[in-house]
Amino acid sequence: MxxxxxxxxxxxxxxxxxxxxxxxxxxxAVWLLALYFMRFRKREIWIRRLPALDFIEECxxxxxxxxRPLMYNIGGGGPEDVNAPATVAxxxxxxxxxxxxARHGVELIAPMRVQASIPMAQEVIRTAYAMEGKxxxxxxxxxxxxxWAPQQSNQVALIQRTKPAVSIMIGPFxxxxxxxxxxxxxxxxVQIGGTNRxxxxxFFAAVCDMCLIGEEVFVVGAYLSxxxxxxxxxxxxxxxxxxAMFFGILGTALATMGxxxxxxxxxxxxx
Amino acid sequence: MAMRIIRRQLPIAITFLTGMIFLSExxxxxxxxxxxxxxxxxxxxxxHVFVFAFAxxxxxxxxxxxxxxxxxxxxxxxxxxxxxxxxxxxxxLVGLVGAYYGHVRMKIPSAVPEYLWWFNNWELPCExxxxxxxxxxxxxxxxxxFKIRSRETAxxxxxxxxxxxxxxxxxxxxxxxxxxxxxxxxxxxxTAANRAIMIGIGIGTILMGIRTLLAMxxxxxxxKEE
Numbered sequence: 001m002x003x004x005x006x007x008x009x010x011x012x013x014x015x016x017x018x019x020x021x022x023x024x025x026x027x028x029a030v031w032l033l034a035l036y037f038m039r040f041r042k043r044e045i046w047i048r049r050l051p052a053l054d055f056i057e058e059c060x061x062x063x064x065x066x067x068r069p070l071m072y073n074i075g076g077g078g079p080e081d082v083n084a085p086a087t088v089a090x091x092x093x094x095x096x097x098x099x100x101x102a103r104h105g106v107e108l109i110a111p112m113r114v115q116a117s118i119p120m121a122q123e124v125i126r127t128a129y130a131m132e133g134k135x136x137x138x139x140x141x142x143x144x145x146x147x148w149a150p151q152q153s154n155q156v157a158l159i160q161r162t163k164p165a166v167s168i169m170i171g172p173f174x175x176x177x178x179x180x181x182x183x184x185x186x187x188x189x190v191q192i193g194g195t196n197r198x199x200x201x202x203f204f205a206a207v208c209d210m211c212l213i214g215e216e217v218f219v220v221g222a223y224l225s226x227x228x229x230x231x232x233x234x235x236x237x238x239x240x241x242x243x244a245m246f247f248g249i250l251g252t253a254l255a256t257m258g259x260x261x262x263x264x265x266x267x268x269x270x271x
Numbered sequence: 272m273a274m275r276i277i278r279r280q281l282p283i284a285i286t287f288l289t290g291m292i293f294l295s296e297x298x299x300x301x302x303x304x305x306x307x308x309x310x311x312x313x314x315x316x317x318x319h320v321f322v323f324a325f326a327x328x329x330x331x332x333x334x335x336x337x338x339x340x341x342x343x344x345x346x347x348x349x350x351x352x353x354x355x356x357x358x359x360x361x362x363x364l365v366g367l368v369g370a371y372y373g374h375v376r377m378k379i380p381s382a383v384p385e386y387l388w389w390f391n392n393w394e395l396p397c398e399x400x401x402x403x404x405x406x407x408x409x410x411x412x413x414x415x416x417f418k419i420r421s422r423e424t425a426x427x428x429x430x431x432x433x434x435x436x437x438x439x440x441x442x443x444x445x446x447x448x449x450x451x452x453x454x455x456x457x458x459x460x461x462t463a464a465n466r467a468i469m470i471g472i473g474i475g476t477i478l479m480g481i482r483t484l485l486a487m488x489x490x491x492x493x494x495k496e497e
């Protein structure tokens with residue numbers, strides 16, 4: 001009996017990927033801290049304003065005044081790839097934007113680059129319109145709202161054809177970011193950009209009127225819902241940043257002192 | 272109630288279960304979890320193929336409906352619809368004929384080579400042209416950024432000029448100073464800023480994952496209908 005348990009433990013030990021024990025401990029710690037902030041911390045949590053998100057309602061009003069469409073682009077990531085978190089975050093904003101367009105009677109155009117995202121976006125827009133009591137508008141305009149445009153040339157052509165008053169691009173973007181933003185800018189569209197992809201952030205910062213940088217893309221759901229558990233997770237995020245800063249400073253100091261000091265520190269991360 | 276379960280609770284349960292399995296598989300390899308995740312990934316690929324086939328049928332139905340509506344309308348504009356419909360039928364024919372000759376007659380197990388020809392000779396040049404166009408857009412964006420409006424933009428313009436002069440062959444070959452300064456800016460200042468943003472993105476991604484797995488972030492399912 002003891003041998004059987006021993007063998008099983010050995011099998012689990014052998015199966016446990018080498019060099020990932022530290023990762024597991026950190027992950028468990030992150031989960032516990034996040035759960036603490038989300039579930040048990042009752043104190044009101046203050047978060048700074050995100051002007052880009054506050055600006056969306058104003059943008060919807062502008063599109064209504066100009067009687068031109070509002071274009072919302074969720075980027076080129078899918079729900080199953082590494083950029084899925086940013087896509088999911090972007091879908092949250094799409095729901096918010098769809099409610100505003102339904103309320104103000106603005107035409108919404110959401111070009112889709114990845115086919116797997118289409119059913120999700122469809123559901124998000126459908127429920128948003130249903131909540132505003134505009135299900136009939138959604139049913140008649142559905143084909144024009146969700147357009148599959150897998151290449152950047154499709155999307156550029158779509159922008160030039162529809163001439164949106166507002167262009168919102170939040171999600172993972174590649175080199176098409178600057179093309180889409182520049183074309184919209186030339187057509188006089190107000191723009192809000194945001195991406196988790198480091199290389200594309202400068203382009204959005206340069207061309208768009210408002211910009212979400214890096215991690216700000218992931219907080220939109222919490223920012224828009226304002227629920228205590230969601231805001232709690234943002235507080236946890238700030239604590240992790242403090243820890244990252246601490247380790248960063250410690251690592252810099254040890255690296256400056258020399259390899260003899262930094263080697264044991266680095267070994268901490270691989271066991 | 273049943274719709275609520277199908278539309279909200281079932282996707283949330285599936286998200287949690289698959290998320291936890293994939294997460295566990297990262298730490299424990301070579302077990303039943305690995306074969307399960309591999310099988311699940313293959314299943315997703317199969318679903319994608321099925322979705323494409325379904326989309327082609329759906330597109331045909333939508334186009335036929337639109338063309339019918341346009342034919343009944345007073346002001347007809349059928350150009351784009353007929354063009355896309357024609358291309359759709361052409362693709363069907365190329366696929367079917369190619370598959371018949373390739374797979375059935377010549378017993379070639381690979382994909383339809385005609386599609387590869389279309390891709391290499393139509394799609395790729397168009398994509399390359401569109402990609403090359405990015406240069407002009409970047410230039411236009413750069414022109415907009417390089418206007419001194421504040422102290423911050425002044426610093427940006429000065430560092431941008433140093434970086435540009437450093438990478439210009441004529442300047443770099445006559446004096447190495449700009450190149451070295453540009454390299455220092457890139458390695459020290461830019462890398463430090465990039466790493467700070469990357470750490471933020473990493474932490475944000477983890478927290479986003481936790482919120483999604485715990486069914487707190489359900490924006491991808493649409494808003495809750497009252």
